[in-house]
Amino acid sequence: MESERSLIYHERQRLQFCLLHSLNNLFQEKDAFTRANLNAIAEKLDFDDPNKGTWTPLSVIFKSHHNSLTGNYDINVLISALEDRGKRVMWHDRRNGASSIDVEGLKDELFGIIVNVPVRRYAGLWRSRHWVALRRIEGVWYNLDSDFSAPYCFKNAEEIREFLDSVMFIGAEVLLVMNDKE
Numbered sequence: 001m002e003s004e005r006s007l008i009y010h011e012r013q014r015l016q017f018c019l020l021h022s023l024n025n026l027f028q029e030k031d032a033f034t035r036a037n038l039n040a041i042a043e044k045l046d047f048d049d050p051n052k053g054t055w056t057p058l059s060v061i062f063k064s065h066h067n068s069l070t071g072n073y074d075i076n077v078l079i080s081a082l083e084d085r086g087k088r089v090m091w092h093d094r095r096n097g098a099s100s101i102d103v104e105g106l107k108d109e110l111f112g113i114i115v116n117v118p119v120r121r122y123a124g125l126w127r128s129r130h131w132v133a134l135r136r137i138e139g140v141w142y143n144l145d146s147d148f149s150a151p152y153c154f155k156n157a158e159e160i161r162e163f164l165d166s167v168m169f170i171g172a173e174v175l176l177v178m179n180d181k182e
Contacts, residue, residue: 008137013146018131019073021146023081026112026133026177033081038073041080078114078131082177087111092174098164101176103141104157111179112136115164117172134160 009028011021023033079089092101103110113134133144141160143152154160164174 008142008144008151010144010148010151011146012149018146019078022114022131022133022144023078025144025146025151026114026135027085028135028137032085038077038081041077041084042073045076045080072128075116078175086180088178088180089114090176090178092176094168094174098161098168098174101161101164101174103136103160109178110136111177113164114175114177115167115172116175117167118170 009025009030011024011030013021020033020035020038023038024030027033082089101113103113115132115134117130117132119128119130130145130147132146135142135144141154141157143154143163145152154163168174
């Protein structure tokens with residue numbers, strides 16, 4: 001199992017670039033996305049927004065879809081980045097629980113899962129959200145959380161569902177990343 005884990009690409013957390021790390025971990029490729037790619041997507045979203053707000057001096061750092069210093073990209077950047085790669089995002093209705101996610105049978109359709117988890121840092125003084133990628137690699141599901149020192153291997157589908165139910169209970173959003181059907 002340890003040799004398998006070494007073949008798995010896993011980026012570690014830096015600043016608030018967890019969306020960038022999650023995407024690279026999801027695609028199992030260094031620089032599948034770069035900071036410049038995501039910044040360009042965020043800027044295009046700003047440019048295309050018919051309801052864009054007024055500019056202030058803080059707009060240089062705190063942009064509509066990300067913080068230009070620390071990262072912290074939003075869902076719009078995630079969806080646009082994935083669509084650019086031929087994926088589509090389905091928001092999972094948490095009222096249905098994780099049991100309604102077919103992690104075993106959707107091998108060709110389900111590319112991976114992105115989870116947006118509420119987190120508290122700095123002794124609970126800082127509230128934020130954290131992006132986490134889950135992906136099946138060679139038939140085995142992994143939690144590729146960039147806060148982890150290494151990928152976590154799920155034992156079975158039930159353990160994945162338990163994890164998803166537990167994070168949904170604390171307010172996480174679950175996004176299914178689907179392969180587009182041609």
